[in-house]
């Protein structure tokens with residue numbers, strides 16, 4: 058069995074497509090797991106995206122605690138004889154996968170963006186050394202655990218005619234010894250670069266915080282309206298919040314259009330946006346690395362190019 062779990066619906070749906078591919082090769086079934094309230098509509102949605110079975114582990118647990126959730130998943134894995142476990146690689150998923158690996162004495166590869174079968178072995182690739190190399194890892198034992206970041210795989214097309222089984226079961230878990238005393242909601246401006254279809258990004262080529270309005274103006278007239286940035290602008294200069302930070306240690310994005318202005322194109326930035334559809338780079342240095350990743354390159358001063366580009370887009374879009 059190939060088991061898929063994430064507390065994030067979108068990631069679960071994306072992983073289901075890769076799980077279906079692996080399950081087909083292994084001649085196994087794809088099972089999505091829901092932990093918590095028995096949400097049948099969600100279960101049906103997972104089936105429409107490729108799950109052949111949805112296992113609802115009914116619990117009274119109110120909040121995520123990796124000790125309890127890993128206990129529940131470990132019971133399901135043992136009961137079903139699951140061989141491959143794919144977990145969404147968000148904060149909870151990473152914590153969960155490590156504990157689950159410990160409980161099951163299983164191998165665990167984190168943040169994999171390529172999973173396949175080679176010579177009957179499950180393989181998982183992940184980016185290492187700040188994006189300078191790709192580690193190819195082979196599992197020699199089961200169960201195998203792999204965490205998958207958002208946007209690593211495209212979801213299957215939703216098909217409501219897909220059929221699947223829904224199994225509900227109350228599962229007791231070991232009680233966690235930890236206690237959540239207080240939860241603070243993270244302050245958010247509502248910027249979501251990860252889901253944006255168009256991103257206009259700025260880097261250290263900008264001389265002043267106020268100049269960011271040049272990217273904002275271009276972003277505003279484009280449908281996406283989303284501004285991104287390189288690490289120095291968010292982490293060092295603090296001109297923009299971390300919600301805008303793109304790259305290896307920031308957000309991974311996959312927009313249809315990514316415009317990078319005044320960004321040199323160091324590997325750590327590229328690691329976060331290399332899967333973008335069309336990449337346009339604006340840089341005054343014709344040798345800038347960013348041009349190697351760009352589909353279109355504009356060599357010029359961003360202070361001249363951006364206003365002209367904004368006017369041209371405005372004229373085109375009416």
Ligand SMILES: Cc1cc2nc3c(=O)[nH]c(=O)nc-3n(C[C@H](O)[C@H](O)[C@H](O)COP(=O)(O)OP(=O)(O)OC[C@H]3O[C@@H](n4cnc5c(N)ncnc54)[C@H](O)[C@@H]3O)c2cc1C
Pocket residue numbers: 187259260261262263286287288289290302303304305306307308318319320321322323324325326329339340341342345357358359360
């Ligand atoms: C472990 C690790 C993790 C990291 N994670 C990230 C990450 O997640 N995201 C990230 O972005 N970086 C990350 N970095 C940092 C990364 O290595 C680079 O330092 C950073 O991306 C550089 O940002 P930049 O391109 O804005 O600045 P610079 O490298 O300084 O580039 C500025 C560019 O602007 C151009 N320019 C200057 N003036 C103009 C002008 N008037 N018009 C047009 N072009 C102009 C210059 O030619 C230059 O190419 C990480 C580094 C490490 C070691």
